[in-house]
Every structure is written in C-alpha cells, then in structure tokens.
Amino acid sequence: MSLELKDFTVKNKVKVARIEKGGLNQGDLAKLVGVTRQTMNLIEAQKYNPTIRVCLLISKYLERPLDELFWIDD
Template identity: 40%
Template sequence: MKNSIKVERAKKNLTQADLAKLVNVSRQTINSMELGKYVPSTVLALRLASIFETDIESIFTLEESDWK
C-alpha cells in the first residue's frame, strides 16, 4: 500500500516524533508506515486523516499487489 504520509507531514511541518505523539504511536511506527513496511489499522488511518485534514483515500492508495 502506497501512502503520502511523509508529504502530508511535511505540509504540516511535523517531525515523525511530532506526528507519532499526535496519533499516540511510536516514531518507529510512523517511519515504518512511510517506508511501506507497516499498514495501519483503520483507527490509526482515521487519526492520520484527521490530523492532515483530509480523507483516508488521499493518504493511502492500494497497489495491484495489495489485491493478491
């Protein structure tokens, strides 16, 4: 699953640690999501969308490999 967390985070001038604190996860979790190594829960995705003031679909994009 592709995501634009790093881009959205930069728009808000947030560090990984800042964002992690806002959504109540570790900085490592934010890093893993940005690298595409971790797919967040629905609740975490909704928290991120709220912080970034956008919808989930604007942050996360399914890739063809996600359907297999």
C-alpha cells in the same frame, strides 16, 4: 498459487502530507496519533499495513482525507 492479500501493497503519502503540513516531525505526528515514532517511521516508509484506527487519526491530524493518503495500485 493464487493471489494473496499480502500481494496488495498499501501505498501512502503520509510523509509528503506531513511535511506539506509544515513544522511537524515524525515524533510529533506519532505523539498526536498515539503511536511510537518507530511505528510512524515504518508507516511512512511503507513497510507495513497499519490499522484503520491509526490511519483515521493520521487523516485527522494531517487534515487530509483517508482516500488521499492511502491506496493500493492494481
């Protein structure tokens, strides 16, 4: 059984970055980005693999580069 795409778990520091930004809760960020709070919760919990569009909007509103917010360790 070879290495599958899903073996590369995407890690992120969205939660840390959001809190460092200050005064922004999950619901606020979700609303800015245009997803539900539940989706933002799952992203912060690293439970799945968002689309680049959502990531770009998170990057924009948290004012952090994509490469700083999302990575895979290999």
